[in-house]
Amino acid sequence: MAPTRAEFHVLLALLDGPRHGYGLMQDVDELSSGEFQLGPGTLYTAIKRLRTSKLISETGADADRRRCYRLTKKGRAVVEEEARRLNELVRAARKRGALPSAS
Amino acid sequence: MTAERLYAALLHLYSTEFREEYGDEMLAAFHDLRRARRRSPLRFWLFIVSDVVTSAAREHLDGQRWLATALLGLAATVGTAHGVTALYQYFYHPYFEGTAIPALPYGATLGLVLGASVAIAQWMLFPAAERRAGRWALASAVALPVAILFCSTAIEQALDGLNPVIQIHHPVALDLLVIGPIGNWSAIATQFAAMATSALLIRALMESRKTC
Numbered sequence: 001m002a003p004t005r006a007e008f009h010v011l012l013a014l015l016d017g018p019r020h021g022y023g024l025m026q027d028v029d030e031l032s033s034g035e036f037q038l039g040p041g042t043l044y045t046a047i048k049r050l051r052t053s054k055l056i057s058e059t060g061a062d063a064d065r066r067r068c069y070r071l072t073k074k075g076r077a078v079v080e081e082e083a084r085r086l087n088e089l090v091r092a093a094r095k096r097g098a099l100p101s102a103s
Numbered sequence: 104m105t106a107e108r109l110y111a112a113l114l115h116l117y118s119t120e121f122r123e124e125y126g127d128e129m130l131a132a133f134h135d136l137r138r139a140r141r142r143s144p145l146r147f148w149l150f151i152v153s154d155v156v157t158s159a160a161r162e163h164l165d166g167q168r169w170l171a172t173a174l175l176g177l178a179a180t181v182g183t184a185h186g187v188t189a190l191y192q193y194f195y196h197p198y199f200e201g202t203a204i205p206a207l208p209y210g211a212t213l214g215l216v217l218g219a220s221v222a223i224a225q226w227m228l229f230p231a232a233e234r235r236a237g238r239w240a241l242a243s244a245v246a247l248p249v250a251i252l253f254c255s256t257a258i259e260q261a262l263d264g265l266n267p268v269i270q271i272h273h274p275v276a277l278d279l280l281v282i283g284p285i286g287n288w289s290a291i292a293t294q295f296a297a298m299a300t301s302a303l304l305i306r307a308l309m310e311s312r313k314t315c
Contacts, residue, residue, distance in 0.1 A: 020128075021132040022132045025132060025136065037150070039136075040136065041154040041159065042157070042158045043132065044121075044128065044132075045158045045165075052230070052233055053231075053233070
Protein backbone atom coordinates (compact mmCIF):
# COMPACT_ATOMS: atom_id res chain seq x y z
CA MET A 1 0.00 0.00 0.00
CA ALA A 2 1.25 3.50 -0.87
CA PRO A 3 2.04 5.72 2.14
CA THR A 4 -0.39 8.52 3.00
CA ARG A 5 0.72 12.15 2.69
CA ALA A 6 1.62 12.33 6.40
CA GLU A 7 3.45 8.99 6.30
CA PHE A 8 5.43 10.02 3.21
CA HIS A 9 6.49 13.31 4.84
CA VAL A 10 7.62 11.46 7.98
CA LEU A 11 9.64 8.98 5.89
CA LEU A 12 11.13 11.85 3.90
CA ALA A 13 12.14 13.71 7.09
CA LEU A 14 13.82 10.55 8.46
CA LEU A 15 16.06 10.26 5.38
CA ASP A 16 18.31 12.79 7.11
CA GLY A 17 18.70 10.66 10.24
CA PRO A 18 16.83 9.76 13.44
CA ARG A 19 14.36 12.30 14.84
CA HIS A 20 12.02 12.57 17.81
CA GLY A 21 8.37 13.51 17.37
CA TYR A 22 8.65 17.28 17.63
CA GLY A 23 11.78 17.22 15.43
CA LEU A 24 9.74 15.42 12.78
CA MET A 25 6.99 18.04 13.00
CA GLN A 26 9.55 20.80 12.48
CA ASP A 27 11.20 18.97 9.56
CA VAL A 28 7.90 18.34 7.80
CA ASP A 29 6.98 22.01 8.23
CA GLU A 30 10.33 23.04 6.72
CA LEU A 31 10.27 20.44 3.89
CA SER A 32 6.84 21.57 2.77
CA SER A 33 7.69 25.28 3.19
CA GLY A 34 4.97 25.58 5.80
CA GLU A 35 2.25 24.21 3.49
CA PHE A 36 1.75 20.97 5.39
CA GLN A 37 1.76 21.03 9.16
CA LEU A 38 1.51 17.88 11.21
CA GLY A 39 -0.26 17.97 14.53
CA PRO A 40 0.83 15.55 17.28
CA GLY A 41 -2.22 13.33 16.61
CA THR A 42 -1.62 12.93 12.88
CA LEU A 43 2.10 12.45 13.51
CA TYR A 44 1.79 9.70 16.11
CA THR A 45 -0.96 7.79 14.30
CA ALA A 46 1.33 7.84 11.23
CA ILE A 47 4.27 6.70 13.40
CA LYS A 48 2.18 3.83 14.75
CA ARG A 49 1.25 2.63 11.23
CA LEU A 50 4.84 3.02 9.97
CA ARG A 51 6.19 1.04 12.94
CA THR A 52 3.61 -1.71 12.43
CA SER A 53 4.56 -1.93 8.75
CA LYS A 54 8.24 -2.01 9.83
CA LEU A 55 9.09 1.05 7.74
CA ILE A 56 10.55 2.86 10.77
CA SER A 57 11.91 1.66 14.09
CA GLU A 58 12.68 3.14 17.47
CA THR A 59 16.30 4.01 18.19
CA GLY A 60 16.02 4.73 21.90
CA ALA A 61 15.85 8.02 23.75
CA ASP A 62 17.83 11.22 23.06
CA ALA A 63 19.44 13.51 25.68
CA ASP A 64 15.98 14.85 26.64
CA ARG A 65 14.78 11.24 27.11
CA ARG A 66 12.53 11.46 24.06
CA ARG A 67 12.01 8.39 21.89
CA CYS A 68 13.63 8.77 18.47
CA TYR A 69 12.72 7.00 15.25
CA ARG A 70 14.81 5.98 12.26
CA LEU A 71 14.14 4.66 8.78
CA THR A 72 14.52 0.93 8.15
CA LYS A 73 15.84 -0.54 4.88
CA LYS A 74 12.28 -1.32 3.88
CA GLY A 75 11.23 2.26 4.75
CA ARG A 76 14.01 3.68 2.56
CA ALA A 77 12.88 1.47 -0.33
CA VAL A 78 9.27 2.63 0.10
CA VAL A 79 10.16 6.34 0.22
CA GLU A 80 12.36 5.98 -2.88
CA GLU A 81 9.63 4.11 -4.75
CA GLU A 82 7.00 6.71 -3.80
CA ALA A 83 9.34 9.56 -4.80
CA ARG A 84 9.83 7.88 -8.21
CA ARG A 85 6.07 7.52 -8.60
CA LEU A 86 5.48 11.20 -7.73
CA ASN A 87 8.26 12.21 -10.12
CA GLU A 88 6.50 10.33 -12.93
CA LEU A 89 3.28 12.13 -12.05
CA VAL A 90 5.00 15.53 -12.15
CA ARG A 91 6.53 14.62 -15.52
CA ALA A 92 3.09 13.66 -16.84
CA ALA A 93 1.59 16.90 -15.49
CA ARG A 94 4.34 18.91 -17.27
CA LYS A 95 3.68 17.03 -20.50
CA ARG A 96 -0.01 17.96 -20.33
CA GLY A 97 0.73 21.59 -19.50
CA ALA A 98 -0.56 21.45 -15.91
CA LEU A 99 2.90 22.64 -14.79
CA PRO A 100 5.36 24.98 -16.52
CA SER A 101 8.18 23.23 -18.40
CA ALA A 102 11.34 22.52 -16.34
CA SER A 103 13.71 23.97 -18.98
CA MET B 104 -7.26 24.24 33.52
CA THR B 105 -3.85 24.54 31.85
CA ALA B 106 -3.41 23.93 28.13
CA GLU B 107 -1.50 20.69 28.86
CA ARG B 108 -4.33 19.41 31.03
CA LEU B 109 -6.86 20.24 28.34
CA TYR B 110 -4.76 18.39 25.75
CA ALA B 111 -4.36 15.41 28.12
CA ALA B 112 -8.17 15.32 28.39
CA LEU B 113 -8.47 15.39 24.58
CA LEU B 114 -6.13 12.38 24.39
CA HIS B 115 -8.96 10.30 25.88
CA LEU B 116 -10.48 10.31 22.39
CA TYR B 117 -7.80 7.77 21.38
CA SER B 118 -7.91 4.12 22.36
CA THR B 119 -6.34 3.23 25.72
CA GLU B 120 -3.69 1.11 23.96
CA PHE B 121 -2.65 4.04 21.74
CA ARG B 122 -2.69 6.50 24.63
CA GLU B 123 -0.49 4.27 26.76
CA GLU B 124 2.01 3.87 23.92
CA TYR B 125 2.20 7.46 22.64
CA GLY B 126 0.30 9.69 25.12
CA ASP B 127 3.37 11.06 26.95
CA GLU B 128 5.23 11.76 23.71
CA MET B 129 2.20 13.51 22.23
CA LEU B 130 1.91 15.66 25.33
CA ALA B 131 5.61 16.59 25.06
CA ALA B 132 5.21 17.40 21.34
CA PHE B 133 2.13 19.51 22.15
CA HIS B 134 4.10 21.37 24.83
CA ASP B 135 6.91 22.21 22.34
CA LEU B 136 4.43 23.16 19.63
CA ARG B 137 2.61 25.51 21.99
CA ARG B 138 5.86 27.19 23.07
CA ALA B 139 6.89 27.74 19.45
CA ARG B 140 3.36 28.89 18.56
CA ARG B 141 3.12 31.01 15.46
CA ARG B 142 -0.69 31.22 15.40
CA SER B 143 -3.27 33.13 17.41
CA PRO B 144 -4.62 31.10 20.38
CA LEU B 145 -7.92 30.54 18.58
CA ARG B 146 -6.30 29.24 15.36
CA PHE B 147 -3.86 27.14 17.40
CA TRP B 148 -6.67 25.39 19.29
CA LEU B 149 -8.72 24.93 16.11
CA PHE B 150 -5.69 23.21 14.57
CA ILE B 151 -5.12 21.03 17.65
CA VAL B 152 -8.77 20.00 18.08
CA SER B 153 -9.25 19.15 14.40
CA ASP B 154 -5.95 17.20 14.48
CA VAL B 155 -7.07 15.19 17.52
CA VAL B 156 -10.58 14.52 16.20
CA THR B 157 -9.51 13.40 12.70
CA SER B 158 -6.53 11.32 13.83
CA ALA B 159 -8.51 9.68 16.68
CA ALA B 160 -11.28 8.76 14.23
CA ARG B 161 -8.69 7.28 11.86
CA GLU B 162 -7.04 5.39 14.71
CA HIS B 163 -10.37 3.86 15.76
CA LEU B 164 -11.21 2.97 12.14
CA ASP B 165 -7.82 1.30 11.74
CA GLY B 166 -8.70 -0.84 14.74
CA GLN B 167 -11.99 -1.89 13.12
CA ARG B 168 -10.62 -3.04 9.75
CA TRP B 169 -11.21 -6.65 10.79
CA LEU B 170 -14.95 -5.80 10.76
CA ALA B 171 -14.67 -4.62 7.14
CA THR B 172 -13.04 -7.96 6.27
CA ALA B 173 -15.97 -9.72 7.97
CA LEU B 174 -18.45 -7.66 5.90
CA LEU B 175 -16.63 -8.43 2.65
CA GLY B 176 -16.52 -12.15 3.54
CA LEU B 177 -20.21 -12.02 4.38
CA ALA B 178 -21.10 -10.35 1.05
CA ALA B 179 -19.08 -12.94 -0.91
CA THR B 180 -20.68 -15.90 0.92
CA VAL B 181 -24.25 -14.61 0.67
CA GLY B 182 -23.68 -13.72 -3.00
CA THR B 183 -22.38 -17.23 -3.70
CA ALA B 184 -25.28 -18.99 -1.93
CA HIS B 185 -27.93 -16.90 -3.66
CA GLY B 186 -26.04 -17.02 -6.96
CA VAL B 187 -26.00 -20.83 -6.91
CA THR B 188 -29.75 -20.93 -6.18
CA ALA B 189 -30.55 -18.36 -8.88
CA LEU B 190 -28.47 -20.24 -11.45
CA TYR B 191 -30.09 -23.55 -10.59
CA GLN B 192 -33.57 -22.04 -10.77
CA TYR B 193 -32.76 -20.44 -14.12
CA PHE B 194 -31.57 -23.72 -15.61
CA TYR B 195 -34.15 -25.84 -13.74
CA HIS B 196 -35.53 -28.85 -15.59
CA PRO B 197 -38.02 -31.48 -14.28
CA TYR B 198 -35.25 -34.01 -14.87
CA PHE B 199 -33.59 -32.63 -11.72
CA GLU B 200 -36.73 -33.28 -9.64
CA GLY B 201 -35.76 -34.46 -6.18
CA THR B 202 -32.05 -33.80 -6.72
CA ALA B 203 -30.91 -31.98 -3.62
CA ILE B 204 -27.49 -30.62 -2.80
CA PRO B 205 -26.22 -32.63 0.20
CA ALA B 206 -26.15 -30.33 3.21
CA LEU B 207 -22.65 -31.21 4.40
CA PRO B 208 -20.60 -30.53 1.21
CA TYR B 209 -22.75 -27.44 0.49
CA GLY B 210 -22.12 -26.06 3.95
CA ALA B 211 -18.43 -26.91 3.67
CA THR B 212 -18.20 -25.13 0.29
CA LEU B 213 -19.88 -22.02 1.68
CA GLY B 214 -17.50 -22.18 4.63
CA LEU B 215 -14.56 -22.30 2.24
CA VAL B 216 -15.96 -19.32 0.30
CA LEU B 217 -16.30 -17.41 3.57
CA GLY B 218 -12.79 -18.28 4.77
CA ALA B 219 -11.19 -17.52 1.40
CA SER B 220 -13.03 -14.22 0.92
CA VAL B 221 -12.12 -13.05 4.44
CA ALA B 222 -8.48 -13.96 3.69
CA ILE B 223 -8.59 -12.01 0.39
CA ALA B 224 -10.23 -9.03 2.13
CA GLN B 225 -7.51 -9.12 4.79
CA TRP B 226 -4.86 -9.20 2.07
CA MET B 227 -6.50 -6.12 0.50
CA LEU B 228 -7.01 -4.10 3.69
CA PHE B 229 -3.97 -4.91 5.84
CA PRO B 230 -0.28 -4.43 5.02
CA ALA B 231 1.72 -7.71 5.17
CA ALA B 232 3.09 -7.02 8.65
CA GLU B 233 -0.43 -6.64 10.08
CA ARG B 234 -2.00 -9.81 8.64
CA ARG B 235 -2.77 -12.15 11.52
CA ALA B 236 -4.47 -15.53 11.77
CA GLY B 237 -6.31 -14.22 14.84
CA ARG B 238 -7.91 -11.39 12.83
CA TRP B 239 -8.91 -13.85 10.10
CA ALA B 240 -10.49 -16.17 12.68
CA LEU B 241 -12.30 -13.29 14.38
CA ALA B 242 -13.73 -11.89 11.12
CA SER B 243 -14.76 -15.37 9.90
CA ALA B 244 -16.39 -16.23 13.22
CA VAL B 245 -18.34 -12.96 13.26
CA ALA B 246 -19.47 -13.31 9.63
CA LEU B 247 -20.50 -16.97 9.94
CA PRO B 248 -23.74 -16.66 12.00
CA VAL B 249 -24.88 -13.68 9.92
CA ALA B 250 -24.03 -15.50 6.69
CA ILE B 251 -26.22 -18.41 7.84
CA LEU B 252 -29.08 -15.98 8.47
CA PHE B 253 -28.75 -14.21 5.12
CA CYS B 254 -28.18 -17.50 3.25
CA SER B 255 -31.07 -19.31 4.90
CA THR B 256 -33.50 -19.01 1.96
CA ALA B 257 -30.86 -20.13 -0.53
CA ILE B 258 -29.79 -23.01 1.74
CA GLU B 259 -33.41 -24.08 2.18
CA GLN B 260 -34.00 -24.21 -1.55
CA ALA B 261 -30.76 -26.07 -2.13
CA LEU B 262 -31.72 -28.70 0.43
CA ASP B 263 -35.20 -28.94 -1.13
CA GLY B 264 -33.71 -29.86 -4.47
CA LEU B 265 -33.72 -26.24 -5.68
CA ASN B 266 -37.18 -26.68 -7.16
CA PRO B 267 -38.69 -23.17 -7.13
CA VAL B 268 -42.24 -24.59 -7.05
CA ILE B 269 -42.00 -27.38 -4.49
CA GLN B 270 -42.95 -26.82 -0.83
CA ILE B 271 -41.35 -29.21 1.61
CA HIS B 272 -41.49 -29.02 5.40
CA HIS B 273 -38.13 -28.36 6.95
CA PRO B 274 -36.68 -29.47 10.22
CA VAL B 275 -37.50 -27.09 13.06
CA ALA B 276 -33.82 -26.13 13.38
CA LEU B 277 -33.80 -24.87 9.81
CA ASP B 278 -37.07 -22.98 10.26
CA LEU B 279 -35.54 -21.13 13.17
CA LEU B 280 -32.96 -19.68 10.80
CA VAL B 281 -35.59 -18.28 8.45
CA ILE B 282 -36.57 -15.08 10.16
CA GLY B 283 -38.56 -13.52 7.38
CA PRO B 284 -38.40 -12.18 3.87
CA ILE B 285 -35.69 -9.63 3.08
CA GLY B 286 -37.25 -6.20 2.96
CA ASN B 287 -38.84 -6.69 6.35
CA TRP B 288 -37.14 -4.06 8.51
CA SER B 289 -37.49 -6.00 11.73
CA ALA B 290 -35.80 -9.01 10.10
CA ILE B 291 -32.94 -6.86 8.86
CA ALA B 292 -32.60 -5.22 12.26
CA THR B 293 -32.54 -8.66 13.91
CA GLN B 294 -29.86 -9.84 11.51
CA PHE B 295 -27.67 -6.82 12.18
CA ALA B 296 -28.26 -7.15 15.91
CA ALA B 297 -27.15 -10.78 15.62
CA MET B 298 -23.98 -9.63 13.88
CA ALA B 299 -23.24 -6.95 16.46
CA THR B 300 -23.86 -9.36 19.32
CA SER B 301 -21.64 -12.08 17.90
CA ALA B 302 -18.94 -9.50 17.09
CA LEU B 303 -18.98 -8.12 20.62
CA LEU B 304 -19.04 -11.59 22.19
CA ILE B 305 -16.14 -12.89 20.13
CA ARG B 306 -14.13 -9.73 20.64
CA ALA B 307 -14.73 -9.89 24.39
CA LEU B 308 -13.61 -13.54 24.37
CA MET B 309 -10.42 -12.67 22.50
CA GLU B 310 -9.72 -9.75 24.82
CA SER B 311 -10.17 -11.97 27.88
CA ARG B 312 -7.76 -14.52 26.39
CA LYS B 313 -5.21 -11.75 25.84
CA THR B 314 -5.41 -10.59 29.45
CA CYS B 315 -5.18 -14.15 30.88
